[in-house]
Amino acid sequence: METLHLLGQGFGVAFQPINIGLALLGAFAGTIVGALPGLGPANGVAILIPVSFTLGLRPESALILLASVYYGAMYGGRISSILLNIPGDEPAVMTTLDGYPMAKQGRGGSALAISAVASFVGATLATVGLMLFAPLLAKLAIRFGPAEYFALYVMAFSTLSSLTGKNPVKTLIGAVLGLMLATVGLDPGSSIPRYTFGQMKFFEGIDFIVAIVGLFAISEALVFLETLHAGEFVRYKVGRVAARIRDIMGSLMTMLRASVIGFVSGVLPGAGASLGSFVAYTVEKRLVDRDNTFGTGDPRGVAAPEAGNNAAAGGALVPMLTLGVPGSGTTAVLLAMLMSLNITPGPLLFTQHPEVVWGLIASLYLGNIVLLVLNLPLVGFFVRLLSVPGWILMPVVTMVGFLGVYSISHSIFDIFLMIGFGVGGYLLRKLDIPLVPVILGLLLGDDMEVNLRRALNLGNGNWLTLWHSPLSISLWVLALLGLVLPLIFLRRPQHVADTEPEGMTE
Amino acid sequence: MTDRITGVFLLALAVAFGLHARGFKTNFITDPLGPQAWPMMLAAFLALFSIYLIARPQPGSVWPKRVVLLRQLVLVAALVGYALLLDPIGFVAATVLVVAFMALLMGARWWQAGVTGVASSVALYLLFNSLLGLPLPAGALFGG
Numbered sequence: 001m002e003t004l005h006l007l008g009q010g011f012g013v014a015f016q017p018i019n020i021g022l023a024l025l026g027a028f029a030g031t032i033v034g035a036l037p038g039l040g041p042a043n044g045v046a047i048l049i050p051v052s053f054t055l056g057l058r059p060e061s062a063l064i065l066l067a068s069v070y071y072g073a074m075y076g077g078r079i080s081s082i083l084l085n086i087p088g089d090e091p092a093v094m095t096t097l098d099g100y101p102m103a104k105q106g107r108g109g110s111a112l113a114i115s116a117v118a119s120f121v122g123a124t125l126a127t128v129g130l131m132l133f134a135p136l137l138a139k140l141a142i143r144f145g146p147a148e149y150f151a152l153y154v155m156a157f158s159t160l161s162s163l164t165g166k167n168p169v170k171t172l173i174g175a176v177l178g179l180m181l182a183t184v185g186l187d188p189g190s191s192i193p194r195y196t197f198g199q200m201k202f203f204e205g206i207d208f209i210v211a212i213v214g215l216f217a218i219s220e221a222l223v224f225l226e227t228l229h230a231g232e233f234v235r236y237k238v239g240r241v242a243a244r245i246r247d248i249m250g251s252l253m254t255m256l257r258a259s260v261i262g263f264v265s266g267v268l269p270g271a272g273a274s275l276g277s278f279v280a281y282t283v284e285k286r287l288v289d290r291d292n293t294f295g296t297g298d299p300r301g302v303a304a305p306e307a308g309n310n311a312a313a314g315g316a317l318v319p320m321l322t323l324g325v326p327g328s329g330t331t332a333v334l335l336a337m338l339m340s341l342n343i344t345p346g347p348l349l350f351t352q353h354p355e356v357v358w359g360l361i362a363s364l365y366l367g368n369i370v371l372l373v374l375n376l377p378l379v380g381f382f383v384r385l386l387s388v389p390g391w392i393l394m395p396v397v398t399m400v401g402f403l404g405v406y407s408i409s410h411s412i413f414d415i416f417l418m419i420g421f422g423v424g425g426y427l428l429r430k431l432d433i434p435l436v437p438v439i440l441g442l443l444l445g446d447d448m449e450v451n452l453r454r455a456l457n458l459g460n461g462n463w464l465t466l467w468h469s470p471l472s473i474s475l476w477v478l479a480l481l482g483l484v485l486p487l488i489f490l491r492r493p494q495h496v497a498d499t500e501p502e503g504m505t506e
Numbered sequence: 507m508t509d510r511i512t513g514v515f516l517l518a519l520a521v522a523f524g525l526h527a528r529g530f531k532t533n534f535i536t537d538p539l540g541p542q543a544w545p546m547m548l549a550a551f552l553a554l555f556s557i558y559l560i561a562r563p564q565p566g567s568v569w570p571k572r573v574v575l576l577r578q579l580v581l582v583a584a585l586v587g588y589a590l591l592l593d594p595i596g597f598v599a600a601t602v603l604v605v606a607f608m609a610l611l612m613g614a615r616w617w618q619a620g621v622t623g624v625a626s627s628v629a630l631y632l633l634f635n636s637l638l639g640l641p642l643p644a645g646a647l648f649g650g
Contacts, residue, residue, distance in 0.1 A: 054640050117554040120566070169558050173516065176552045180523060183548070187541040190532045194541060195523075218585070225577050225612065226570050312533060391618070395608035396626050401583075403630060409641040423582060430567050431512050449544040453537045461538030 005129060010358025013060055014366055020454060022065040023363045030072020036393060037080040037381040040089025041073030042315075042329040042436075046212045047397065049337045050404025057340045066337060067317070067360055068367045070330050071123055075315045075371050078115045078306055079382055083108055090274040091309035094281045098294060098301030105297055107150040110269065110384075113243035114299050115306040116375040118255045120368055122307035125259040126266065126314025127364045130321075133267070134350075134357070137322040141347040144323075146455035147466050151475035153448045154270035154324045159482035160437055170433045177433075178441020179208055188450050201413050208336035210405055210418045211442055215435050217401035218422025224394050224427065226401065243299070249302035254284050261307035266315020266480075269325040276315070280308025306453075314364070321345050321357060329436040333445055442487045509563030516556035524549030577611055584608065596633075599644040601627035 013019060033044030043064050052062040077092035082099035095115065102111040144152070161171040184195045185205030196202035261283060262276035284304040285294045294301045316327030317334075324345040325330040338345055343353060350357055375382075405418050425435055452466075459465025467473050536620035570578070588604040606623030614622065634640045 020520045039562050040554065054634075145553040167564060173552065173555045173559070176548055176555065180545070180552070183545050189539075190534075190536045190541050192530055192532060192541055194530055194545065195526065221581065221608075225581060226574050297648050370552050389614070390613035391612035392622050392626075393607040394612055395605045395622065396630075398585075398608065398632055399605060399626065402588070402643070403634055403640075407634065407642075411587055412592075416586070419589070420581060420586050422585075426578075430569065431508065432564075432567060458538055464508065 004134070005180050006354060006358045007131065007362060009354065010360075010362035013355050013359030014362035017346045019061055019064050019359065019363060019443065020366070022061055023068045023367045026065045026068025027072040027367050028367075029373060030069035030074075031076035031371065031374055031382055032072075032385060033069065034073035034089075034092075035079040035385055035387065036076075036388070037084055037197070038078065038084040039220070040092075040330075041394075042089070042333050043069050043216045043397075044073050045069050045330055045333045045337075046209075046216045049209055049333070049403045050213070051336070051338075051400075051410050053340070054404075059338065059343050059353070060356045062341060063305065063334070063356060063360050063365045066334055067364060070313060070334065071310070071330065072371055072374075073125070073330075074310045075116070075119045075375050077309075078302075079112065079379070080386060082111045082115065082302070083383065085388060091206055091277045091305075091312070093274075094277040094305035094309075097281070097305075098296070098298050101295070101297035101387065102299070102419065107297065110299070111297075111302050112379055112491020113376060114247055114251060116372060116379070117243070117248055118251070118258070118303040118306040119310045120372045121255040122259040122262055122310035123314055123368050123371070124448060126311040127361060127368065129263045129311075129484050130314050130317055130364075131361050134318050134322050138347040138350040141322050143471065144347070145469070146451040146458065147468060147470075147472045148475060149451040150448060150455055150466060151472045151479065152269070152323060152325060153444050153451070155475055155479035156319075156440065156444070157437065157480060159268050167432060170431070171437050173209050174428065174435065174437035175441045176460045177428075177442075178482065179440040179445040180210070180223075181438070183449070188446060189413060189453055201411075202286065203345060204415070205410070205446070206442065207414065208439075208443060209340060209408065210414050211334060211399045211421050212333055212439060213405050214418035214421025215425035215439065216251055217398060218419060219425035219429060219435075222422065222426040224390060245360045246300045251300040253262045254288065254303050255307040256298045257287075258284060258304040258307035259311040262311030263315040265308075265440045266312030267318045267325070270326055270416050271317045272310075276312025277305035277309035280304045290456060305494060310456045317360075321349060321360075322347060324447070326440065329439065331442055332436065332439045336439075339443070346424065355448020361496070507563070508569075509559050513556040513559035513563070515560070517553055520549045520552035520556060523552070556614050581608065581611055584611075596632055600625050601630060602606050 004361050014023070015060055029048070030041070030044060033039050034041060038486055047067060052065055055062075057065065073089075074091070077087065077089055078095050078099065081087045081092040081095040085096050085098055085100040085103075087093045097200065099111045099115065104110060157172070157175045160175065161168045182205070184202050186192070186203055187194050193203060258280035261280045265276040265279055268275070281294075281301065284300060288300060289298070313328070313330070316331045318327070320326045320331040321334055326335045335345060343349070344358065361370045386481070402415070402418075408414075428435060428438065455465055456463070459468070467476055524546050527540050527542050527549065527606075528546070530541040532541065569575075574629070584604055584607050588600055591600040602623040606619040609614065609619035609622045631642065635642050
């Protein structure tokens with residue numbers, strides 16, 4: 001009952017004209033971002049953060065805008081996967097497996113329709129899950145002390161390392177590099193400058209937004225220059241965007257199962273949407289693929305990853321809002337935005353800023369309906385966007401990122417720092433060191449150190465204090481399991497690993 | 507090979523990072539760990555991981571050909587140049603130049619690049635300056 005009451009208040013926030021407008025705008029912009037080949041949700045949200053600052057939005061409005069972009073990009077990502085065989089981001093990779101064969105057979109329209117319905121089912125169920133589970137987790141998290149938080153951060157990095165990327169050690173390297181970047185600035189304990197090299201600009205630490213826009217947007221332009229002459233895309237006739245009722249009914253159970261799997265993988269801190277779509281696809285293939293049609297254009301092979309990754313996107317919001325630990329790259333970017341607005345996600349968010357949490361949940365319900373409309377009857381518009389040439393797209397995207405950063409800081413120093421991060425991000429991508437752990441490290445580094453030091457302070461310097469309570473012991477065990485179990489059970493099939501894009505842009 | 511070189515570089519970074527942390531001294535005791543311990547722990551972990559990378563490297567990455575590499579360097583130079591030109595010649599002129607240049611670099615014909623440059627620069631100026639109310643340096647063109 002309490003939930004319904006709070007949800008009612010949330011709809012009060014979501015139905016304010018400005019928030020309805022922002023949800024519509026975000027859903028639309030997000031679908032565009034997702035549909036454009038090579039642009040993923042993390043990029044899209046990163047580029048739009050500065051814009052939401054300059055609009056002077058209230059925190060709940062800014063979050064509604066960017067979360068709608070996030071959901072929209074998850075919907076839009078399927079369009080270029082299905083029609084061009086180019087996933088816009090990592091979670092969309094699995095959609096190419098059956099989506100592209102369907103497009104080749106002239107059933108692209110049908111694939112788009114089924115995947116839109118699957119996305120809607122996944123995203124809506126995940127929003128229900130977010131509504132039911134986030135408050136419970138927040139209640140549990142109130143009992144977290146510094147030791148528990150430290151263990152939680154360790155767990156986030158350990159699940160991240162074993163579940164993403166080709167080489168777990170490289171993921172860990174990315175995380176440590178991010179944590180190192182976070183130490184730049186005044187020491188939170190004693191206020192002496194660390195790694196600032198006398199630059200006053202570094203005293204406040206490295207601006208998340210500058211780092212994120214550089215790592216994602218600028219490095220994307222550099223990667224684009226490489227793929228320039230890789231050959232023209234082949235476009236197949238889309239056909240009518242409609243699915244036979246039989247196809248939708250036939251994949252309904254798949255969608256429901258995939259949504260649950262996706263949501264659970266999304267909730268795991270650090271795991272995210274790629275895992276959701278990957279596991280959903282693999283499980284469905286084992287369960288229902290009796291005639292070996294998966295991989296040759298089976299509608300269920302399109303429905304499973306799409307329901308899975310959209311549900312994971314919603315699931316990833318759960319740890320981000322309740323614990324301040326993002327479940328995916330894009331939620332990391334959302335976290336950066338909230339922190340820049342002086343809102344600290346965590347259990348207290350639910351009591352101190354209920355309008356932010358419940359306004360977001362309510363507007364996600366609305367946004368999903370809008371997205372279903374945008375992605376079924378109006379999908380033709382987004383399909384046409386696929387023919388925008390890269391030489392228009394990339395310079396404009398780079399400029400929006402550039403101007404965004406310039407507009408928050410008006411400092412040439414930050415611009416140079418951003419370009420530096422762009423070059424660095426490009427090098428990391430070439431070295432197969434994923435970017436998401438770097439961002440996560442940069443975001444969580446301060447809190448991780450502060451909580452470690454606070455815990456040891458409370459325990460008078462005794463390291464055993466870190467696993468003193470049952471709660472912290474369970475978190476350490478989960479961290480250990482997160483590191484070990486996937487290495488045993490989740491061996492990725494080789495052909496899937498090969499088709500993964502190099503950058504983690506989920 | 508790439509992995510080994512990366513590993514050596516990261517190991518050097520870890521050592522430098524750890525050594526630099528020895529300089530963080532306070533006159534009063536704040537907490538059992540102090541400002542040094544955390545950076546040193548990070549340095550130790552990075553050293554550990556980079557040694558693993560040196561010992562067990564995986565097949566190297568594919569690096570771009572020289573032409574592409576040159577284009578990428580030019581792109582970075584263009585962005586740096588843009589940041590420097592923004593104030594002196596103003597937003598509109600600088601943006602026309604850099605967008606047109608980037609478009610050329612990315613395979614547009616010269617007239618396509620020109621149209622893209624002018625159109626996107628005007629559109630972005632209207633969007634940011636007029637619609638979002640962000641002051642951009644107008645430059646000589648607009649009498650700023």
